[in-house]
Amino acid sequence: MTALLEIRDVAVSFGGVRALDGVTFALQEGELLGLIGPNGAGKTTALRAITGTVRPDRGAVALAGLDLTRLPVHRRVRAGLGMSQQLVRPFRAMTAIENVMLAAGAAKTGAPLRALLQRGRAAERQKARVHLNTVGIAEAAESAPDSLPLGTLKRLEMARALALEPKVLLLDEPLAGLNHIEARRLAETIAELNRGGVSIILIEHNLGEVMRVCSRLVVLDNGRVLGEGAPAAVMAEPEVRAAYLGAGHA
């Protein structure tokens, strides 16, 4: 398999705190990679370094051979990254479907003057409906985000990211705040997307679902990669067990 997304020796500091300390891992084409670790391990920071919302002190990020390290967020998105954030950020003055339509029309918003000459939105509305349907919130299409529960907003974020037709989908705790049935259903949706050809990095605390749907895991702890490999094998490693459960359980 070919490495689609490469993170090489990425280090990030916030003031005096080192959030990431030389993290290296890769996402292979067609893979559903679980990025896990205890709270404060640096998972979200790693994702933010990939999308460009956090600038690393050192290291590099490459997507399909393209060095993203110095590119701004919107250029990385246009290069093929789609992200569903941990803290949902829908455009609140738009309806749910308009949120997704805007992403589906990314080809039209690439340059302001080109955007000025484009008006039709029917094709994007159609695409947006498909994506809302994929994540199971088609009935919320015309609702304002402020009227939707967190679980639906999480799915909306995912639909918006999918509408970009990304090479890599980055999902930051999409199952958080969902009940057991909802979480299982959404995890299945994620697995289906992956089976459909979307390469995915999934950050998730719901280890049961992670173990069920992910083909490989990367474990972070204190800003370093602690383990990497097949889910069952990684979770059996003493260091990983110690990081999750305490030294006595290693």
Add this chain to the structure above:
Amino acid sequence: MAYEITLITLAGIAVIAALGLNLITGFCGQISLGHAAFYGTGAYGAAMLTTNGVSFWLALPASALLAGALGLVVGLASLRVRHDFLAITTMGVGFLFIGVVRQQDALGGEMGIYAIPDPGIGRLGYMFLVVILASLTAIFSLYLKRSWMGFAFDAIADDEDAAPMVGIDVARYKLTAFAMGTAIAGVAGALYAHEIKYIGPDSFGFPESIAMLAMVAVGGIGSVGGVVFAAVVMTVLPHWLQVIAEYKLLLYGGLLFAVMRFSPGGLAGLVRAWMPRPGGADAPAADRVEP
């Protein structure tokens, strides 16, 4: 009749200037407290050209280019600062403009520029020119709002940090909004200079910026119809009622306060509240585009 022609001409000029500000503040969400500086740049630029023998018809687009270029520079500041800091920065640009103009003998200094040449199309013809340009600006605004540029502006006005997540180059869009909005203000300034035939620094001070902002806020930030209505009413009323003219700034300040406190969506927001649309989303829903 001459009085009515003047009133309509001034109202049309105010509509153009306010719609320019609405493009920056209403559509793209970038507050500007210094719009009169761009209005003044257009006025001074056009007046300097026509008093030196250049045709009014060349001076008009030149004033747009000049104000738009200055707007682009100020727009660069909007990439560094946001919200109240941007408000203070643009207010500073307004004061800077007045300060520079007052010190330049070439621009007439405190005395301003007199005897600005008549465009030569008669009072009625000039009024029609202004009304046509105001209508074109309104049509352009409505078109823009429904274009994908308007859609991207909606996202930036809504959440500047989330917009890049859908691939929007926020910096380019903000600069475009500033360039277009200030170029439109430049046209309004050129029209004002050739209507009044005299311009001085006091014509483009902070009160003028606040008056324009009041037109946008009272009409409804982002609403083309609301801004046109407010610009016309707030221009015409002070001429009709002397008491309003005397307390114009006090009234505009009070209106701004009342709108922000009781109806942040302005008059357009009130109309929207009476005529709810399906979908349920708030403020900009009136301009929501259905394919």
